[in-house]
Amino acid sequence: xxxxxxxxxxxxxxxxxxxxxxxxxxxxxxxxxxxxxxxxxxxxxxxxxxxxxxxxxxxxxxxxxxxxxxxxxxxxxxxxxxxxxxxxxxxxxxxxxxxxxxxxxxxxxxxxxxxxxxxxxxxxxxxxxxxxxxxxxxxxxxxxxxxxxxxxxxxxxxxxxxxxxxxxxxxxxxxxxxxxxxxxxxxxxxxxxxxxxxxxxxxxxxxxxxxxxxxxxxxxxxxxxxxxxxxxxxxxxxxxxxxxxxxxxxxxxxxxxxxxxxxxxxxxxxxxxxxxxxxxxxxxxxxxxxxxxxxxxxxxxxxxxxxxxxxxxxxxxxxxxxxxxxxxxxxxxxxxxxxxxxxxxxxxxxxxxxxxxxxxxxxxxxxxxxxxxxxxxxxxxxxxxxxxxx
Numbered sequence: 001x002x003x004x005x006x007x008x009x010x011x012x013x014x015x016x017x018x019x020x021x022x023x024x025x026x027x028x029x030x031x032x033x034x035x036x037x038x039x040x041x042x043x044x045x046x047x048x049x050x051x052x053x054x055x056x057x058x059x060x061x062x063x064x065x066x067x068x069x070x071x072x073x074x075x076x077x078x079x080x081x082x083x084x085x086x087x088x089x090x091x092x093x094x095x096x097x098x099x100x101x102x103x104x105x106x107x108x109x110x111x112x113x114x115x116x117x118x119x120x121x122x123x124x125x126x127x128x129x130x131x132x133x134x135x136x137x138x139x140x141x142x143x144x145x146x147x148x149x150x151x152x153x154x155x156x157x158x159x160x161x162x163x164x165x166x167x168x169x170x171x172x173x174x175x176x177x178x179x180x181x182x183x184x185x186x187x188x189x190x191x192x193x194x195x196x197x198x199x200x201x202x203x204x205x206x207x208x209x210x211x212x213x214x215x216x217x218x219x220x221x222x223x224x225x226x227x228x229x230x231x232x233x234x235x236x237x238x239x240x241x242x243x244x245x246x247x248x249x250x251x252x253x254x255x256x257x258x259x260x261x262x263x264x265x266x267x268x269x270x271x272x273x274x275x276x277x278x279x280x281x282x283x284x285x286x287x288x289x290x291x292x293x294x295x296x297x298x299x300x301x302x303x304x305x306x307x308x309x310x311x312x313x314x315x316x317x318x319x320x321x322x323x324x325x326x327x328x329x330x331x332x333x334x335x336x337x338x339x340x341x342x343x344x345x346x347x348x349x350x351x352x353x354x355x356x357x358x359x360x361x362x363x364x365x366x367x368x369x370x371x372x373x374x375x376x377x378x379x380x381x382x383x384x385x386x387x388x389x390x
Contacts (some may be wrong), residue, residue, distance in 0.1 A: 002320045006361030010209045019253040048252035056218040063235045065216040068185040071202035072099040078225030079179040083143035092146040093117045094344035110266035123156030134170045141176030151185035153341040154297030155290045164197035194197040201225040214247030272296035278373040299358045302351040306383040314379040323357045
């Protein structure tokens with residue numbers, strides 16, 4: 001199998017699976033217990049927290065969650081509830097992950113005033129639109145600005161430093177400061193999350209060859225949000241509940257293993273560039289939907305005159321796994337409504353319907369590219385030849 005759907009999820013490193021098994025079978029204590037087994041678990045938790053926190057800005061703390069979706073929810077509800085007395089204004093973009101968009105829509109139904117910032121055909125954020133949105137806020141400005149780091153469908157990098165600068169400028173002018181949240185699920189392990197100038201940052205383990213069911217929310221030391229889950233007071237009282245020790249320790253192990261792979265970034269770039277060039281050179285009538293300066297782990301391409309879903313299943317028969325968009329937003333019906341990201345970019349129905357996302361991970365190799373290109377060409381040619389009879 002050639003697995004090119006790593007933005008949906010990744011295969012865990014062998015070392016991660018071993019760590020998860022060890023924690024479940026041997027070091028299974030509750031870190032809140034007072035006996036030696038509990039103390040050992042607490043020690044494991046502290047070490048894992050230190051390892052995971054090393055990927056985030058140094059001036060804050062992290063809270064473990066059940067994944068990227070919970071981290072996004074915790075950040076958005078928390079930031080809004082912390083500031084809603086001063087402002088009910090939320091600003092986000094039209095290309096966010098559903099974990100952000102659906103949460104914001106729920107708050108909108110409850111009375112929040114939401115502004116959705118546009119992007120252009122290359123996923124570039126409308127910074128003038130963001131500036132205007134910040135200015136139109138009430139006396140309290142905006143409560144929350146939520147902008148992702150890397151788009152999960154196109155790989156576009158969002159200009160977070162510019163976003164932070166606009167928020168800072170607004171703060172200097174009238175004393176109001178929106179909380180900046182960043183969904184960094186597709187950035188962790190591929191881009192430098194340490195340099196993201198956000199107050200809240202969400203991420204997940206299963207996108208970096210760690211286990212499913214565990215995520216993290218980074219909280220800047222100057223940011224205060226209310227508790228998200230109440231109970232025994234774990235995770236500094238923000239997210240109560242017995243810690244998912246197998247997941248947390250597996251998360252940390254994935255980071256340790258990745259840190260030893262010094263060629264990861266250059267290898268992913270080489271695979272991306274090789275496949276991109278091969279598609280452009282060898283297959284006519286394509287549109288590359290991923291910007292050239294995007295993250296190399298994602299390549300989104302439309303093969304005009306085809307249907308992405310059919311190409312996906314044709315490639316699957318050859319052992320090649322790709323996607324037509326975000327697994328989290330699709331369920332089984334993505335092809336019916338089309339990608340909200342590509343729609344926000346203003347692309348035509350033909351471009352949207354024929355899009356395929358290739359996403360790369362630690363187990364992919366450059367040697368896979370010629371085989372993928374060969375089978376991809378055959379699939380596209382066959383559809384175009386027989387498509388009118390489908």
